[in-house]
Amino acid sequence: MKNNKQRWMLVAALGLACPACTESVGDGGGGSGGTPTTPTGEGKELVVEVPATGHAYVRLEGPEVVEGGAGQSDWDLSFSGYDVYTNSGPSGSANAGAFGPLGPEVFDSGEIPSDIPFMIADKLGGAFLGWYLYDGNTHRLWSRYHVHAIKDGGRLWKVQLLGYYGEAQGAPVSALVQLRYAEVTASGVEPTMTVADLNAYAGGAGGPIDAPSECLDLATGTRLEKTPAQASSSSDWHLCFRRETVLVNGELSGPRGTGAIDLNAAETDAEKLEQIQARTPATEQARFDAVDHAALTAPALDYRGDRxxxxxSQYWLDRDGELPTPEDGSWVVRAAASETRYIVRFDRFEGATADSPGRVVLRVRREGAEP
Structure with a gap:
């Protein structure tokens, strides 16, 4: 099972353990499928037929497989291939959410630990999801200074985020992003450009979902204020900054076809807070300068937009075998249409393929309910 360190890394990466929490926006879609519930000695068992494309929708009250869709509130979880979503944010219109993985004993006891502060709603994200580390003691975000590669057609850039804080009227202010970037060609690296105080405030934590924030076109250096709706339909930007979230104009976040990748992602699990706190724009200049055209065109790189x-995501599966298997843990899920919380365990996959777990056998119990 993934340990507590990994769990809190997920919380920090999703940006929901800090004053700059993200809102839930968007829409989704799909279909459904599965088999009826059967009682067991611990909670109730549900077998869900999961398609490689499209969605199977589950309501945890029961539990049962239901017809569903992004605009409906009568489902809590959806399954599509090896992805699990909650009825929230870009996945659905309701107020579901989840937290985990916790130990298997949580399901056995039926009691949810008191140190779970919130449910995590679905959101858009990609290569920049873990660009910072959150310090829960000071409620501060610290840039990892990873170098990110950006691809737009045949053009390439390298980007390094330098910080999340600026200054206004002599006082430190959050959500003013600092970064540097440079275009990289087969002939060499163009001059480095530094951008200060990109306005990512977007109305602050809990602000209106349509509040604008700044986006950046790397080709021209143009800074543009856009609402989420405007950004999602525009091709005149590469990166958008919305509080701690950095969006890439590709796949679900926009139509430009931009892709990105964290070139230093392999370092993330081993990075410690004190190491990151010691980094500065000066100490990490060499890391940025070292990235050349060969580094950005390595065959193994998979440039992606936002999903x-x-x-x-990445936490409910054990991928050590030939095919994924479910992680041995418990998940807390808030219902879409109420504050009721359920505990979920994924027991096994039946008929798994490279594209789908086949049938997901899971167990569900309401918080505090007897087995």
Missing amino acids: IISAF
């Missing part, structure tokens, strides 16, 4: 990220 839907949920509390389950």
